[in-house]
Amino acid sequence: MQQGGLPAGIVSGNGRIEADEIDIDTKFAGRIAEMLADEGDMVKGGQVLARMDTRDLEASLKKSEAQVLQARHALEEARANVVQQTTQVTLAKQEFDRTSALVTRGFATLELLDQRRQALNGATAALAAANDRVDEAERAIDAATHDAELYKVNIADNTLAAPRDGRIQYRIANIGEVLPAGGRVFAMLDILYVYMDIYLPTAEAGKVRIGADARIALDAVPNVAIPAKVAFVATQAQFTPKTVETKDERDKLMFRVRVRIDPERLRARGEYVRSGLPGVGYVKYDPSVAWPDKLQGNVPR
The missing domain is CATH 2.40.50.100 (RNA polymerase II/Efflux pump adaptor protein, barrel-sandwich hybrid domain)
Structure with a gap:
């Protein structure tokens, strides 16, 4: 039996119950x-x-949504203009082909053929410009839509x-x-991440493994043992002397060990979580050892 009445394979340390602050x-x-x-x-x-207060963002959102509607109307007009210009190109091409055939047979002049060619080139250029206006209108819709989405995200983030x-x-x-940006409004406790940090000497900490079974007993309710698991074992010692040369000095090194309560157990008991309560954390590094009766995990259901 170890000091404190604990069987070999179980170690303990003082600590305070803590919950992550958000x-x-x-x-x-x-x-x-x-x-x-x-x-x-x-x-x-x-x-x-x-x-x-998001009134300024909401006003900007309405403006962006109006710009989206305006850009959509411009797109409809641009597409209608493309249809019209396509018809003009088709007509100019037909007139050019007819005149070209008449010139070959001697029934039309080259001057008229040149005029038909110029008309066809003009109609083709107008169609290209109309297509460019469609692309421009589509980009304007995309830009206005992105602005509106950004304002919606910013409003949601407020x-x-x-x-x-x-x-x-x-x-x-x-x-x-x-x-200001990043200004604190509330500080809340994460009731699903509740733990106790204890400090164990080198000989004991070196035997503890992540996931090892643990118990937490609070001074306020000493007859209740809360089941927990080892979630962290420090890789560097705390309270390290400036020079460590002898075995006695090495034995004085203390390692931080965190025992965490199961989140599912806490989910239904969140109202009982209190940060800062002192108590004792127990760790069983030897799985073959049974918990003493007082540490069987008699937390109320």
Whole structure:
């Protein structure tokens, strides 16, 4: 039996329960128009927490949408002009061919043939210009459409939503405040990433593997053992002496080990998550060892 009454193969360390903190920030500079959450609220992923004032973007969007309609009308006119110019080219070609045949038989002059050739060249050039106007109108539609889509994206980005399930920890700003780009509005706790960092000496940390079974016992509820898994083992020691020359000194090196609670277990218990509560983390590095009765994982269902 080890110190602390733990069987060989199980080690422990003090720590505090923590949850990842997520900042809810603005993407653009602007004024807060609406607040839909407050400190302590439990929120779901995708839930709208605040909205920024987007009246200027909405006005720009309407302008871009009007430009799209205008460009579409211009495209319709350009296509109609292409049909008309195509007819003119066909007529000019027919007249040129007839005149060419008459010149061969001596019934028309070369001057008239030159006039027909010039008319055909003019009609062909007009058709090419009409096709260019169609291309130009299509590009104008694309540009106006892209502008409109960009404004829609920017308007959507001014709606601040929770990236995942969590609890609002702090409300940093209020309605009416003007914030810069990246201004913090809320800080929320990610209730699906809850962990405790403990520190183990070299001899013990070297035996711990990622995925090893673990338990967390909080001082507030010492009779409850929360099942967890080892999620991280530091590759470098903490509290390292400036020079390490003897085995005794090497034994003083401490490695950070993170034990994380299963997210699925937390999903139904998010309201119980508290950051900062002290407790003890236990790690079983020997899978063949059984947990003591007090650490069997008797967390309430």
